[in-house]
Amino acid sequence: MAQAGADKRRSGYQDMGAALQKMQDDDTANPGMLFVQLGQQLWAKPAGGNNKACGDCHSIGDMKGVAARYPAMSKDGDKPIDLEGRIRLCRTANQQAEPLAPESREVLSLAAFVANQSRGLPIAPPADPRLAPFREQGEAIYRRRQGQLNLSCAICHDDNAGKKLAGVTIPQAHPTGYPLYRLEWQVLGSLKRRLRNCLIGIRAEAYPYDAVAYVALEIYLMDRARGMVFESPGVRP
Amino acid sequence: MPGTTKERTTRRTFIAGVALVSVLPFAPARATPEAMAAAIKEVVGDNAIREGRVTLDLPPLIENGNAVPLAVSVESPMTEADHIKAIHVFNEKNPQPHVFDARLSPRNGKAVVATRIKLGDSQKIVAIAETSKGEFFSASADVIVTLAACLEDLT
Amino acid sequence: MTQVLINAPKTAKKGEVIELKALILHVMETGFRPGTSGRIIPRNIIERFTASWNGAEIFRMDFSPAISANPFVSFFAVASESGKISFRWTGDEGFAVEESVAIDVA
Numbered sequence: 001m002a003q004a005g006a007d008k009r010r011s012g013y014q015d016m017g018a019a020l021q022k023m024q025d026d027d028t029a030n031p032g033m034l035f036v037q038l039g040q041q042l043w044a045k046p047a048g049g050n051n052k053a054c055g056d057c058h059s060i061g062d063m064k065g066v067a068a069r070y071p072a073m074s075k076d077g078d079k080p081i082d083l084e085g086r087i088r089l090c091r092t093a094n095q096q097a098e099p100l101a102p103e104s105r106e107v108l109s110l111a112a113f114v115a116n117q118s119r120g121l122p123i124a125p126p127a128d129p130r131l132a133p134f135r136e137q138g139e140a141i142y143r144r145r146q147g148q149l150n151l152s153c154a155i156c157h158d159d160n161a162g163k164k165l166a167g168v169t170i171p172q173a174h175p176t177g178y179p180l181y182r183l184e185w186q187v188l189g190s191l192k193r194r195l196r197n198c199l200i201g202i203r204a205e206a207y208p209y210d211a212v213a214y215v216a217l218e219i220y221l222m223d224r225a226r227g228m229v230f231e232s233p234g235v236r237p
Numbered sequence: 238m239p240g241t242t243k244e245r246t247t248r249r250t251f252i253a254g255v256a257l258v259s260v261l262p263f264a265p266a267r268a269t270p271e272a273m274a275a276a277i278k279e280v281v282g283d284n285a286i287r288e289g290r291v292t293l294d295l296p297p298l299i300e301n302g303n304a305v306p307l308a309v310s311v312e313s314p315m316t317e318a319d320h321i322k323a324i325h326v327f328n329e330k331n332p333q334p335h336v337f338d339a340r341l342s343p344r345n346g347k348a349v350v351a352t353r354i355k356l357g358d359s360q361k362i363v364a365i366a367e368t369s370k371g372e373f374f375s376a377s378a379d380v381i382v383t384l385a386a387c388l389e390d391l392t
Numbered sequence: 393m394t395q396v397l398i399n400a401p402k403t404a405k406k407g408e409v410i411e412l413k414a415l416i417l418h419v420m421e422t423g424f425r426p427g428t429s430g431r432i433i434p435r436n437i438i439e440r441f442t443a444s445w446n447g448a449e450i451f452r453m454d455f456s457p458a459i460s461a462n463p464f465v466s467f468f469a470v471a472s473e474s475g476k477i478s479f480r481w482t483g484d485e486g487f488a489v490e491e492s493v494a495i496d497v498a
Contacts, residue, residue, distance in 0.1 A: 019296040019306040023353075028399035031304075031462040034417045038395050167383035168300060183301035186419075186461035237300035304460040328458060332424045335456040339467070344450045346409030346470040352453075353460040355422070 009228060010161075012171040012236050024177075024235040032112060032181040032233025035105075035188040039113025042106055048097025054110070057094070060117065067115035068123050068230045071215050071222070073130045080134050080215045084111050084179075084190055102209060108188050112179050115232035123176070123225045131219055134212070138220025141213060147204025168237065174225035175218065177234020188233065191218055273327050273363065276334040280325050280365060281373050291376035293364045299356065302382040307336075308351035311366040311374065315341075321348035323367040330360035356382050394418065396491045398479060403496045404471035412443065412451075413466040414479050416489065422457035438483035441465055446475040455483075471497045 013021060027033050043054045067083055074081040074089070081089065084102065087110050092099050100107045125131070142153045156165070157173035164170070178191040185193070192214045196206040207213045277286075294308040313321045320343050326336035339350045348366065356362075363377040399413035416438070423435025435457065443451040451467050469477075478492040 017296050017298065017300060020300060023304075023306060028397050028413050028415060029464055029466075031415065031464070033397055034395040034415060034462060037397060038417075167298075167381075183303045186303050308466075331458050332422070333457065336458045337456060338454040340452040341467075342450070344445070344448070344470055344472070345468050347468040349466075349468055350453070351464075351466040353464050355458050355460050 007227075009174060009225070010172055011174055011176040011228060011231065013177065013231060013234065015162075015169045015171045016235075016237065020183075020235055020237065024231070030181065030233060030235055032179070032188055032235060035109045035112040035179070035181075036116045036233060038105070039109035039111070039116075042110050043113055047091070048095035050094075050096050052095055054090070054095075063114045063117040065118055065121055065124070067111075067232060068118040068121045069126050071131075071219050072126060073128055078130075079212055080131060080219060082190075082192070082215050082218055083114065084108070084192070085215070087111055087114070103190060103193060108179050108190060111190070112188055112233050115179060115230075118230045119232055121230050122227045123222055123230055125219070125223050125226060134216040135219045135223055137213070138216035138218070141217050142220055147199065147202035149202045149204075151202045153198070173221065174228055175221050176225060176228050177231040177236065179232065180234035180236055183235070183237050191221075270329045270361075273329040273334040273361075276327055277325075277363065277365065280338075280367070284371070284373050286365065286373045286375045288375065290374040291364055291366050293362065293376045293378045294351075295362060295378045295380050297380065299380055299382045302356040302358070302384070304353045305356050305380070305382075306351070307354050307362070308349065309364045309366075309376075311348035313348050313366075313368065315343050315346055315348060317343050318369070320369045321366050322369050324348065324350055325365045325367070326354075327363045327365070328354075328356065328360055329363075330358045331356065336362070356380065358382055394489055396479070396489065398491060398493055400477055400493045400495060402494070403498065406471060406473070406497050408471045409468050410471055411466060411468055412477065413464070414441070414443075414491075415462065415464045416481055417462055418481070418483075418487070420455075420457070420459060420461040420463060424457065436484045438463060438481045438487060440480075440482050442480045443467070443469070444478045444480070445469065445472060447478075450477075471495070473497050 013024060023029050046053045071080045071082045084107050087107055088100050091097050145152045156170050161170050161172040175191050179188050181188050195214055195217060199206040290312045292310045295305065299305050309324050309326065311321045313319065321341050324339045327334050328336055336354055337352065341348055359381045361377055361379050363375060365373055365375045367373055395417040397415040401410050404410050418438050419436060421433055421436040425433050427433045437457055438455050441453045442449055450469050453465060455463065474495060474497045476492045477495055478490060480490045482488045
């Protein structure tokens with residue numbers, strides 16, 4: 001999983017010990033794969049007023065590369081949307097089915113199944129000029145000091161990445177493995193959940209769950225990780 | 238599980254008590270080296286415990302105590318006459334001292350078991366192998382468990 | 393029906409020692425954690441995992457609350473004859489799951 005020679009960027013995978021790397025690499029030991037399997041079943045399950053399954057409109061092959069180029073601009077709106085948001089939107093708008101709650105097992109499993117189709121591909125944000133202001137917004141958030149601890153993301157993840165914080169190596173924070181199985185959560189979770197953990201960690205008030213700020217931040221982080229290998233479902237401590 | 242019924246009654250009584258006290262992150266009572274020694278004695282009785290034959294694999298530094306990869310392997314011909322019939326693993330600082338008990342036979346070919354365990358603190362882990370001849374062998378490991386720097390709010 | 397992932401070879405030579413791996417989705421709630429109300433979340437774990445080869449038990453493992461959520465187990469077995477390898481998990485709240493794989497032994 002190492003990046004090419006002069007590229008100093010490291011995935012969180014490289015900051016883990018050998019035992020956890022092995023857990024991620026083995027599809028029959030990686031707990032995230034349980035959710036990929038569930039996602040595969042949900043993909044084929046008809047739902048809603050149209051009684052259509054995801055697989056009735058999309059071929060699995062269509063999904064290759066999708067997670068590696070998300071977030072994207074929402075088709076109807078003027079806002080960018082992350083992968084979980086896109087799945088939830090499809091569920092109500094196209095399947096005409098009951099909405100799936102954010103961070104629910106169903107949404108995460110579908111996202112895991114879709115994201116797994118991009119595993120091994122380079123992260124490739126789309127060249128959509130409409131994303132530019134959101135990427136700038138994301139970068140501004142990344143560099144801004146926040147919370148009672150008055151820390152910015154950049155202070156830990158740019159300036160101090162590689163050093164130890166409470167016995168753990170500070171990662172560079174590239175979203176290479178999402179949705180991922182975080183051992184701390186004991187379940188699969190989204191990047192948004194991880195970002196909220198960070199905000200709480202620096203004693204800031206987490207933004208409202210549907211805030212565009214999270215998507216903007218993800219757009220910036222994915223751009224910063226451009227070209228790195230997509231690993232979903234990752235395993236992280 | 239040796240002593241399971243007794244343990245559960247005790248735990249229920251204890252849990253009722255904890256609810257009345259201000260909240261601690263872990264139930265503190267059972268976690269002691271003495272509890273581990275008692276649990277080991279329940280399995281081994283008065284028999285001698287010998288060193289050797291058992292290898293306990295744990296990462297030396299554990300990034301998160303919720304899922305620690307652990308493997309126990311025991312040297313044995315695994316024949317009808319001489320095989321490992323059980324592997325017992327214990328801990329000394331979790332709320333209760335057992336980790337797992339595995340039953341094996343010559344049908345396994347190799348006495349190797351791997352799983353993932355929860356460790357609430359840096360502590361000693363002990364693995365005890367029981368042979369078909371009634372002998373006990375053990376190995377132990379001291380591990381360091383680091384806690385996550387940015388914890389999630391449960392609310 | 394919960395999620396299970398089994399890793400077993402589809403074929404083996406008679407007498408070959410093969411590795412079997414099984415992963416299952418389960419919360420493995422220890423019974424020691426306080427919830428947001430401050431009250432302890434009740435224990436809900438898998439208590440026993442067994443594997444059988446054509447109906448004969450080849451492995452048994454009793455779990456404690458110290459086994460991680462979404463438990464993973466790996467162990468070995470001598471390939472004796474063709475047939476079915478079954479994996480069974482039982483535990484609190486009437487939990488009972490069984491999954492099988494076929495194996496061809498030549």
